[in-house]
Amino acid sequence: MTLAIAVGVLVAAGVFLLTRRGLLRLVLGFVLLGHAVNLVLLAAGGASRRDPALIGPELDLQAAADPLPQAFVLTAIVITFGVTVYLLGLIARSGPESTDASRPDASRDEQP
Amino acid sequence: MTAALPLVVGGPLLAAVLAVLVPGAMVRRVLALAVPAAVGAGGVALVAATRDGDVVATQVAGWLPGVAIAFAADTLSALMLVVSALLVLAATVFAVAAGEDDDPWFVPLVLMLSAGVYGAYLTADLFNLFVMIEIALLPSYVLLSRTGTPQAIRAGRLYLAVNLTASTILLAGVGLVYATAGTVNLAELAGAAAATPVAVATGVVVVALSVKAALVPVHGWLPATYPATSPAVTALFSGLLTKIGVYGLVRVLTVMVEPTAGLRLAVVAVMLATMVIGVLGALGEPTMRGVLAFHMVSQVGYILVGVVLAGAVGLSAVVFYLVHHTVVKTSLFLSVGVVEVRRRTGRIADLGGVATQHRWVALAFLLAAMSLVGLPPLSGFWAKLGVLRAGLLDGQVAVVVVALVVSVGTLMSMLKLGVGVFWGSPPPSGQATTDPADAPQPGGGRQAGPWSAALVLPGGVLALASLAVGLAPDWLLALSDAAGAALADPSAYVEAVLRP
Numbered sequence: 001m002t003l004a005i006a007v008g009v010l011v012a013a014g015v016f017l018l019t020r021r022g023l024l025r026l027v028l029g030f031v032l033l034g035h036a037v038n039l040v041l042l043a044a045g046g047a048s049r050r051d052p053a054l055i056g057p058e059l060d061l062q063a064a065a066d067p068l069p070q071a072f073v074l075t076a077i078v079i080t081f082g083v084t085v086y087l088l089g090l091i092a093r094s095g096p097e098s099t100d101a102s103r104p105d106a107s108r109d110e111q112p
Numbered sequence: 113m114t115a116a117l118p119l120v121v122g123g124p125l126l127a128a129v130l131a132v133l134v135p136g137a138m139v140r141r142v143l144a145l146a147v148p149a150a151v152g153a154g155g156v157a158l159v160a161a162t163r164d165g166d167v168v169a170t171q172v173a174g175w176l177p178g179v180a181i182a183f184a185a186d187t188l189s190a191l192m193l194v195v196s197a198l199l200v201l202a203a204t205v206f207a208v209a210a211g212e213d214d215d216p217w218f219v220p221l222v223l224m225l226s227a228g229v230y231g232a233y234l235t236a237d238l239f240n241l242f243v244m245i246e247i248a249l250l251p252s253y254v255l256l257s258r259t260g261t262p263q264a265i266r267a268g269r270l271y272l273a274v275n276l277t278a279s280t281i282l283l284a285g286v287g288l289v290y291a292t293a294g295t296v297n298l299a300e301l302a303g304a305a306a307a308t309p310v311a312v313a314t315g316v317v318v319v320a321l322s323v324k325a326a327l328v329p330v331h332g333w334l335p336a337t338y339p340a341t342s343p344a345v346t347a348l349f350s351g352l353l354t355k356i357g358v359y360g361l362v363r364v365l366t367v368m369v370e371p372t373a374g375l376r377l378a379v380v381a382v383m384l385a386t387m388v389i390g391v392l393g394a395l396g397e398p399t400m401r402g403v404l405a406f407h408m409v410s411q412v413g414y415i416l417v418g419v420v421l422a423g424a425v426g427l428s429a430v431v432f433y434l435v436h437h438t439v440v441k442t443s444l445f446l447s448v449g450v451v452e453v454r455r456r457t458g459r460i461a462d463l464g465g466v467a468t469q470h471r472w473v474a475l476a477f478l479l480a481a482m483s484l485v486g487l488p489p490l491s492g493f494w495a496k497l498g499v500l501r502a503g504l505l506d507g508q509v510a511v512v513v514v515a516l517v518v519s520v521g522t523l524m525s526m527l528k529l530g531v532g533v534f535w536g537s538p539p540p541s542g543q544a545t546t547d548p549a550d551a552p553q554p555g556g557g558r559q560a561g562p563w564s565a566a567l568v569l570p571g572g573v574l575a576l577a578s579l580a581v582g583l584a585p586d587w588l589l590a591l592s593d594a595a596g597a598a599l600a601d602p603s604a605y606v607e608a609v610l611r612p
Contacts, residue, residue, distance in 0.1 A: 030276050037284045044291035069290060072239055076283055079246050083276065086253060
């Protein structure tokens with residue numbers, strides 16, 4: 001249950017930030033969405049009905065956590081990390097005006 | 113042969129690393145041309161190995177089937193591998209001739225992108241499909257905005273936002289498929305969407321792939337972003353990135369889903385809307401590449417409508433159209449790119465009478481445009497005939513009527529493009545509406561040396577290939593039939609991936 005609520009909160013916050021002006025809010029929105037999907041992947045492994053992975057002296061392999069979704073999450077975290085680095089580099093390149101949310105969006109003034 | 117399948121991904125990645133580490137433009141050019149050629153040769157060998165319905169499969173690093181990441185090549189995958197290698201080669205030749213590879217990062221980025229594309233065609237695992245799509249997307253983010261004009265950066269932001277959202281949805285969908293079906297191996301998922309929870313999860317995956325393939329109503333990003341970058345990069349993207357989405361949709365819809373009547377109706381409706389809206393948008397665009405980008409949207413409707421029509425016949429039409437369209441669309445972008453590189457503008461209103469100075473480009477454009485419209489004796493005729501035949505066999509008259517009407521629309525917009533750019537009269541000078549910031553070309557292309565003539569070559573060669581297939585289509589029709597039969601009955605695919 002907590003996982004589902006956490007995913008919901010993260011997706012809501014992420015989508016809200018995605019729709020804001022300013023490149024930094026876009027990046028934060030994607031980071032939150034990425035976290036939400038990672039939690040979905042963890043939940044897909046049946047986190048509610050399984051023990052933690054490989055902890056404890058008596059290891060019941062049937063009840064231990066499913067390692068495959070955890071491998072998925074690791075890959076997804078690495079990919080999200082790489083993309084976030086690129087996005088932050090874009091922000092650094094674009095300069096401070098792209099993160100200023102109070103200025104009207106410059107693209108609206110451009111000719112089509 | 114089977115153990116070498118992962119090399120198709122590993123080789124270009126390694127070559128990308130080499131291209132970064134080893135200095136010298138000549139080394140980069142050799143790598144940029146040799147690697148796609150080698151992959152293309154491997155792809156031809158794969159086509160020969162799979163044409164009778166055999167599937168070449170391997171488990172990466174020798175893990176057990178079902179647990180391992182599987183690479184599998186059936187006829188469709190092998191065909192797409194050959195076509196995409198050919199297109200990477202053509203786009204790279206064009207880019208070198210246009211002067212793009214003065215930037216030392218261009219070749220490594222293109223090699224990485226191609227590695228992701230090849231991997232996406234060969235993987236038999238949904239999560240690996242996501243990873244390969246990401247491998248292909250990350251260099252594309254960089255390539256799109258590389259020119260640095262304000263237009264390109266704006267388009268880059270939009271492209272980034274749309275594709276990151278689609279990737280997030282795809283990952284969520286894959287996670288949901290795992291949660292409901294217990295596996296992400298495509299072979300183990302065969303027919304799994306019969307159960308409702310898995311069907312919902314598959315729907316999420318299909319939505320994400322539809323964004324990547326630019327289907328209506330999530331097609332808007334394509335005409336807004338592709339024309340804003342350099343012509344060489346647009347030509348590169350046009351044949352590779354959306355086709356991954358199309359291929360993913362074909363694979364998921366044929367392996368995992370049994371089409372019900374409701375699904376058939378929905379798919380046909382979406383594809384017809386895509387055809388119509390794409391061609392209507394093309395009629396109104398002021399730039400050459402904008403017109404072609406909207407045509408890309410429209411033609412994807414043609415490609416995918418056959419997935420739910422008439423079983424193996426429809427799927428054969430899908431494969432033929434996919435191969436034909438990829439070649440022809442890239443040829444169009446390359447020919448139009450020559451004009452844009454040499455004339456430094458992409459707006460139709462600022463061009464005219466280009467054919468007097470660029471005869472061969474005009475001819476290549478004419479051939480490719482006629483092929484796109486579907487006129488004989490070009491490959492587009494056979495492609496559209498296949499779609500119409502599948503529609504008639506399935507009794508879907510709406511498909512036939514809309515396909516024909518949209519072909520007329522395609523003809524109209526191609527005429528507008530051709531006459532406006534190549535055969536009309538030049539615009540009076542002093543009336544140029546070009547905003548200097550709208551010309552993203554690096555420098556008019558290489559003006560001297562052996563590479564300057566190579567600007568025209570790739571588009572022309574691809575257009576001639578379309579003509580050759582149009583005149584002698586039997587070999588490609590036979591391959592498409594084999595691929596369609598394999599898609600309609602994926603048991604050989606399933607068996608090849610799951611056997612130890």
